[in-house]
Amino acid sequence: MKFPEKDYCLLKSEGVPEYTMGVTNSGGGNQTQLGVCFYRKKIIKMNKHLILHRDKYPNAYLSTFLHEIAHAQMPRENHNWRWKMAFNKLKMKYGLDENKVKAENKLFNEEVLKELRKKYAKQIWKCPMSDKLIYYKKIKKYPVHRYRCKTCKSVMEEVWRVEK
Numbered sequence: 001m002k003f004p005e006k007d008y009c010l011l012k013s014e015g016v017p018e019y020t021m022g023v024t025n026s027g028g029g030n031q032t033q034l035g036v037c038f039y040r041k042k043i044i045k046m047n048k049h050l051i052l053h054r055d056k057y058p059n060a061y062l063s064t065f066l067h068e069i070a071h072a073q074m075p076r077e078n079h080n081w082r083w084k085m086a087f088n089k090l091k092m093k094y095g096l097d098e099n100k101v102k103a104e105n106k107l108f109n110e111e112v113l114k115e116l117r118k119k120y121a122k123q124i125w126k127c128p129m130s131d132k133l134i135y136y137k138k139i140k141k142y143p144v145h146r147y148r149c150k151t152c153k154s155v156m157e158e159v160w161r162v163e164k
């Protein structure tokens with residue numbers, strides 16, 4: 001997977017020219033890593049699915065990329081105020097519109113990540129109150145009553161699982 005030249009230019013102009021770009025394959029599970037920064041190895045990895053759809057969600061892509069660049073600029077600071085200041089500075093500089101980022105992240109989740117979760121699901125649960133479906137990449141171990149809806153805390157019902 002290739003990154004556009006402008007991504008590398010951005011790394012250079014933001015003072016982390018020694019960094020390279022890589023790809024993370026996260027997707028299909030309930031937690032999807034959109035980007036990650038390894039400051040010892042000096043590599044920023046972007047999510048494969050976000051790269052593939054970057055033209056459709058340019059603000060979501062840029063926001064994730066800048067988030068990781070801020071980590072590269074502020075190694076070992078996690079998400080503390082120093083990191084936050086660096087991130088905010090980048091957001092201002094590149095004119096990121098928070099509302100667009102939020103809307104695109106939401107769409108990316110609905111249109112891309114949710115489809116991946118459906119595709120890779122090995123087990124499907126349902127909240128009995130809202131009929132909301134939850135897709136799991138791995139089959140949950142029993143006892144069942146441990147799994148509760150995150151929204152209403154009802155005990156989830158299993159509706160489907162892959163045949164062994």
Ligand SMILES: [Zn+2]
Binds near residue numbers: 067071078079
């Ligand atoms: Zn982070």
Ligand SMILES: [Zn+2]
Binds near residue numbers: 127128130154
């Ligand atoms: Zn519920």
